[in-house]
Amino acid sequence: MSGFGNEHVSEDPRCPGALPEGQNNPQVCPYGLYAEQLSGSAFTCPRHTNKRSWLYRILPSVCHKPYKALEEGHLTHDWDEVEPDPNQLRWKPFEIPKAPQKELDFVSGLHTLCGAGEPRGRNGIAIHIFVCNISMFNRCLYNSDGDFLIVPQQGKLLITTEFGKMLVEPNEICVIQQGMRFSVEVFGETRGYILEVYGAHFELPDLGPIGANGLANPRDFLVPVAWYEDRQVSGGYTVISKYQGKLFAAQQDFSPFNVVAWHGNYTPYKYHLEKFMVINSVAFDHADPSIFTVLTAKSTRAGVALADFVIFPPRWGVANNTFRPPYYHRNCMSEFMGLIKGHYEAKEEGFQPGGASLHSMMTPHGPDADCFEKASKAKLEPERVAEGTMAFMFESSLSLAVTKWGLQTSNRLDKNYYKCWEPLKSHFNPKCK
Structure with a gap:
């Protein structure tokens, strides 16, 4: 499906009619599913900025053990670690570790390079580098702090989200918005950049005197199609939360990608840069x-x-x-x-x-x-x-x-x-x- 910021409707073809008709939260959902709303804005935001999606899932996301601190990667929002440096700065290509000597997946290979502000005040940004060589296995990540704009530079990313799957290659970008659970599969040595924003969502710029056409066309932004897995996980599935700049992990015994159908305007999306006018x-x-x-x-x-x-x-x-x-x-x-x-x-x-x-x-x-x-x-x-x-x-x-x-x-x-x-x-x- 395509279109930036539009209301989308999707259901896994294995379960036709999974989307309730006429209301968002019926007393009993089709197929015995649970209704769960994911809100990306305050309930009272003006209609044109109000973001939410309804997910119809096998089990709700609340079914997990307590979160515990997770020490992985080099994420931070402590901007006083070292003294300020006003010089022009340039970095050589960031090194990708070799497997199996050192194995890093998307989460363990996250490194914060620079930023400002902080997530608790909901104002700021961070720029991260990711380097990885293995896929995330039986674990997913969601960002409580803000939105991730992911720019792969080397290697393809197969990103599984609660809304469905997206294959994102170099010269494409994707945005995983605040609170959305996702897992990243890679196919060898992989590297890229991430722009994280706190307290705002990405949107298309106003065109002003350019007129109605030009720059990125809304129809070229693609969102996933509903896909679910009903899978019990022996040994537990790890759900990782990035919360106030730190990582926390919780265990559950089922896949978080158990959404059979969904509708709304708050979704992950991707865009191919060659489509830019x-x-x-x-x-x-x-x-x-x-x-x-x-x-x-x-x-x-x-x-x-x-x-x-x-x-x-x-x-x-x-x-x-x-x-x-x-x-x-x-x-x-x-x-x-x-x-x-x-x-x-x-x-x-x-x-x-x-x-x-x-x-x-x-x-x-x-x-x-x-x-x-x-x-x-x-x-x-x-x-x-x-x-x-x-x-x-x-x-x-x-x-x-x-x-x-x-x-x-x-x-x-x-x-x-x-x-x-x-x-x-x-x-x-x-x-x-």
Whole structure:
């Protein structure tokens, strides 16, 4: 099924008529199922922002043992682990451990790289890296703190959710919203990025003067089709909760993916980045990179995002009398960039797929010296930009702190990043305009 934010209806074809007719919570549900509502917004939110789904399941999710603390991965929202660092930061591709010497699944391979705010106050974001080499077996995760926007960079993810299954490959993204249980199956060495937002949900940006068409089309967002498993688990099934930045585990003796039918507008979804309709300058100079926004999570300030997910896809460059790569820039936003594939136009050598960069608030950044020299002398004619490449940016109005894992433990920080600008030289000549 497709469509962003729409009301969807789905039932497993093995149980036709599993969805109750005429009401959400009848005295007795079809097939002896339990009705359970999953709310992603306050009950009293305006209709256009009200998010909820009704799940019709074999057993309700409340049937589990008490939660206990789980020590796995490197998740944190302690932004004071190390001193702030305003420098331009770049990371080499994050290492994927080799199995069977070290086995990590999606949960045990989660590492927090940077962030701001905190989940208890329902305002903030975190950026995580995941590296894994085995599938989650008889365990699932749900996030009590916020939404996960997952960007796979290497390896496919088969994600089983309470709503059904989604296969998510590199150059696709998926969003698992707050409270939704999911498990991740992988097929070898796997790596990617996660943008987590607290206190807001992702939505499509307003189009303004662009008009009715452009950027991401609502119909291209896909949601799962209902699928259930009625499975008793010998030895117990582990349900993991990310709660206030920490992990907790509870045991139950059945699969949590026992939803036979569901309806609502609060669902997981995925999107293929190649479907993005690029808007670009056709005269001179640059339009702001906000024209590449796929999804936004709004803050309480009008026009200011808690976080934007922005991509830089293949496109035509035709701007006349213009320095075409990204210009030198200082920004009141924090800019985290990742690379899914290819070579980013402004830094073709050091910025690699599976790596990342962070340019913090008002920290200057821009193309390296080699890019500047080439672009200054290039013949200006229509050209394909970023062919075979997909870079993206998590942009936030918050000032992001980097974790100890990001600065020290991961051992992937490129300490020579600043050197890419050292060859820039003055071309100033007061006698030549």
